[in-house]
Amino acid sequence: DGGITQSPKYLFRKEGQNVTLSCEQNLNHDAMYWYRQDPGQGLRLIYYSQIVNDFQKGDIAEGYSVSREKKESFPLTVTSAQKNPTAFYLCASSIDYRQETQYFGPGTRLLVL
């Protein structure tokens, strides 16, 4: 089955620690996205990538970093500079950046110890 997988489902971060969230897709989509979801709020865009080896900041990129070395993979690193990282993180993809329909993964919940 084609789809988007995210791992782990739950992730715990200690103070001062960087953590990396995985996102993999086998849909052959060019574009991939990372969103943050906080309780009672809509989704906010962190980073997006239109194509391999290229990515752009979204609305709330501070304290986060990404890479796009392979078409299938778009990992997100939450750095120690992100002071309020507790949230639900969602990865999405679309056929390409001009295609409006985005497909979402199951999400990773990040908690701070």
Place this chain on the structure above:
Amino acid sequence: GDSVTQMEGPVTLSEEAFLTINCTYTATGYPSLFWYVQYPGEGLQLLLKATKADDKGSNKGFEATYRKETTSFHLEKGSVQVSDSAVYFCALSTSGTYKYIFGTGTRLKVLA
């Protein structure tokens, strides 16, 4: 800037009741409009979409009509089930861009 406004939740209904979740938008250009559904602990699933004025999106008994004159995209279902309990997000995407603007979500609870 572009924005999406949804009705506050939670919306609590009895099984087989009629559902309406209001969504209005502000956008430059000609946006496409979407409804996504999120079940507890899961990601978002596309429920339906409409790409131009007067289009009606439909799926699984849910419907929404793109109303340009009232800038609205209200979600409706004639008879809800307990399994419809979830959070529903309205979103827009301006033509030719990557960017989604999401509403804050409306939680629906359906009681047996």
